[in-house]
Amino acid sequence: MTANLSVEDLLDAYRTMKTIREFEDRVHVEFAKGGIPGFVHLYAGEEASATGVGMHLKETDKLASNHRGHGHCIAKGVEVKGMMAEIYGKKTGTCHGKGGSMHIADLDTGMMGANGIVGGGPPLACGAALAAKMKGTDGIAVVFCGDGASNQGTTFEAMNLATVWKLPVIFVFENNGYGEATPSNYAVSCEDIADRAVGFGMPGEIVDGHDFFAVHKAFAKAAERARAGEGPSLLEHKLDRFFGHFEGDNQNYRPKGEVKRLREEVCCLKRFGAEVTTNHGVDQAQLSAIDNEVAKLIDEAVAFAEKSPEPDLSALTTDVYINY
Amino acid sequence: MSESRIVALTMPKWGLSMTEGKVMEWLVEEGTDLSLGDDVLDIETEKIANTFEALDAGILRRQVADPEDVLPIGALLGVIAPPEITEDEIEAFIVTFLANYVPPEPEEEQEEGSGGYEELEANGYHLRYSKMGTGDKVILLVHGFGGDADRWLFTQQPLSSNATVYALDLPGHGQSTKNIQDGSVESLAKTVIAFMKALDIDSAQLVGHSLGGAIALKIALIEPELVSRLDLIASAGLGPEINNEYIQGFISTDSRKEMKKLLQKLVADPDLVNRSLVNDMLQFKRTDGVNAALKTISTGFIGADGSQSDIMKEELHQLPMPVRVIWGNKDEIIPSAHAESLPPNVEVKLLDGYGHLVQLEAASEVNALLAS
């Protein structure tokens, strides 16, 4: 399947993953400085999952995300400066400062929203898929869930409904081994979430979530199936998160040294860089150039967010209804 | 013998949907010698409040109904009789009446010709209308902008005592089709002509109010043989001035308060506008297609500068049939000045102290004119 990915595609993929990584690492730093209000849940380590999926999505396809949504937003094409400003709660944010990190949404680009409720996304994605099907387009919907969400009743109901109505929706479970502070070994009743697929009448596949190419290939199949009107699929991306559940999490539930080891051994960016420079005719110089551009982009985003004004106080009561 | 000179004052039927009325206040005492048209008592119905005027002359011998009584149509309100009739005879009359009185069943009112609503197709429009009375003399009542056949609430039944009286809902109004293609006075006139032909009406007395007047006048100009006489009440089409603020306000408002204020401009006595009337208007405007229809029709007789655009004053003199113009001199919608300087073939009657809806406010006077 890599035959379908040109050098340009690969550089785009790298850019997306690098942007996510830089964005998250930087938010980690700024949060620790005290500049960011509320809760943030960082995606660093999981970049290949969002990127490998995102490259198959058109602007008219829909993506429903969860609380760990920055990576999904960036992969779907949401503007980075606006995202940073939203996380800072500023007027110039994607949601004008009214939603924050957990509720970033950009309906114009098909980003249905990060969601603060675990399991909130799956039913919504079924609805988006239903709309595409009813309108007769070949649009699809993707929902990203965690191992935690895999146990929510809403997730089961949505998977059942997706098969019953043969909806063009794809359930991507990003199994990073921890549902908040509780390992998935404990909380998930089966070894592989993908095994649940057969119980809901849809195909399920286990995918190495650190491997961009594996993600890209597996999703291609699921997307083709959905667009052809053959119904939903489940993909389990096995991967790791490099930060805590939320920023401020002491991560005591993880063995000592785990994160350090993961950053060295499984980092999807390192693996991708090695693979494309070795086997796909990409120059390290090209990757380095992207590194510099991305660093600059993130710097600008933070500067933009810091300088942007707060919302007017009148924004407190606006947009509760369209008209009342 | 003497019983035949005892007259029962009964709850009148004002409009097709009226089933009962509430007695508000007696305006005369027992013993008063009534003349025709005297104000006798105030009655309030769901649609409107009005003063019941004496339809018979004689002495009011008994007030049977009390204020706050809610009674069905035809119920006994009072008794009129000459002085020779004894109290016992009055008493016996009342007892007999009450024993025999049966309030009308709703179904009975739907019989053809007795005032139930009917429908027909004319000029591509589905039109609702009602017919009351029998007789060779035919009268056609045409309401104005924003109204419906109920604008003739106090007119249709009295006139039907010796004529066949039709009242229709114009396109875009009442229960007739709301989808209007051509809102011009001419198109509406052609629709009413088609209505008349569908009912085999060769010739009728046309009575038009406000925009309905302009339509009636247009019909008289296009097909004069159809019109035996023409009565124009507070009519459009006779001069440029019109209260366009009222028209545009009526089209655009969706609020009870605003609608009440607008409707009060139609009458000299603002208390005539009750909650039911306001609700009825809002319900009408909230029906799909109504606001669009009203907009289309308004541009058919009002120009972009807010004045009337289809003025037929200069053609009045050529009309072969008798023409009468009736106006209230407190009309805030179309000025009563339009009744001045009309050609000599037009009879003009200005009624003092009444507003635009003069056929409702001064019903018995207007009815007397129309019947003459």
Place this chain on the structure above:
Amino acid sequence: MARKITYQQAINEALDQEMAKDKSVIIMGEDVAGGSGGDGEMDAWGGVLGVTKGLWGKYGDRVMDTPISEAGYVGAAVGAATAGLRPVCELMFIDFMGVCFDQIYNQAAKFRYMFGGKAETPIVIRTMYGAGFRAAAQHSQCLYNMFTAVPGLKVVIPSSPYDVKGLLIQAIRDNDPVIFCEHKVLYTLEGDVPEESYTIPFGEANIVKEGNDVTIVTVGRMVHQAIEAAATLAKEGVSCEVVDLRTTSPLDEETIIESVENTGRLVVVDESTPRCSIATDISAIVAQKAFGSLEAPIEMVTAPHTPVPFNGALEDQYVPSPGRIADAARIVMGYKV
């Protein structure tokens, strides 16, 4: 023409007319047709009480039976609404809101606000409420107060066939999420309903009966109980003004206040349980905004602070009756400082 049809026929007619007009209007819910995927009849039920019968026959796959999974399909309806459809989703009994409340109050209600004004969620959730069928505690509640409390939701509670058709058409055309509450006892109530499509705006209470001595504010089925009480009181020389709220969110405060300013006395009637109810809500608003006009403390007539009992006599006692409403009016009339 207006003719007499039932409350439930009026609902069916509103759905039919809007679905004919706008292809993006779809219906989903448990057994809204009934029979999907089986060898028996299709449109077997047309809704548990037959309200949506006949619509599958006309609109086919725009009328969708759902599995019994409220969170799943209510959430799907919400998601579909953000993606360009106009779903009319049925929550069979308002009592079931517990299993899908998140999708309603955390998702649908909050998208517009959280997403900075960019989301439109034109969903209508139709649901049955109310006691009187001996359906017992889990199928008889009035939980519209819970939805009314949530910013971002609109809550509609029609009392008559005319109102239910106009308000449902309005709800379907409204671009905000609407919870549309139908009292199951009213389904067979007949009334005059025009054949044409029409709307009734939200936030406009209806004064179903004018009066000068006591204001009775109420909603839904209780409007009819109040009218009966008012008839009894009229014979005692007490003139009641009965205000039908029609929508609790948005709420027509102006009409309530104007009425109380005229009468000076208020009775609020609410079929739900007393704490944190519409009754307490209206009472607080009036106490705050029309205190100077009140000539007596406000009386509330509600169900007791209990679940709905199964036994018929007990249930009849649970529901506010015309007698209890009249008693409350007599109390406010007889009040002396």
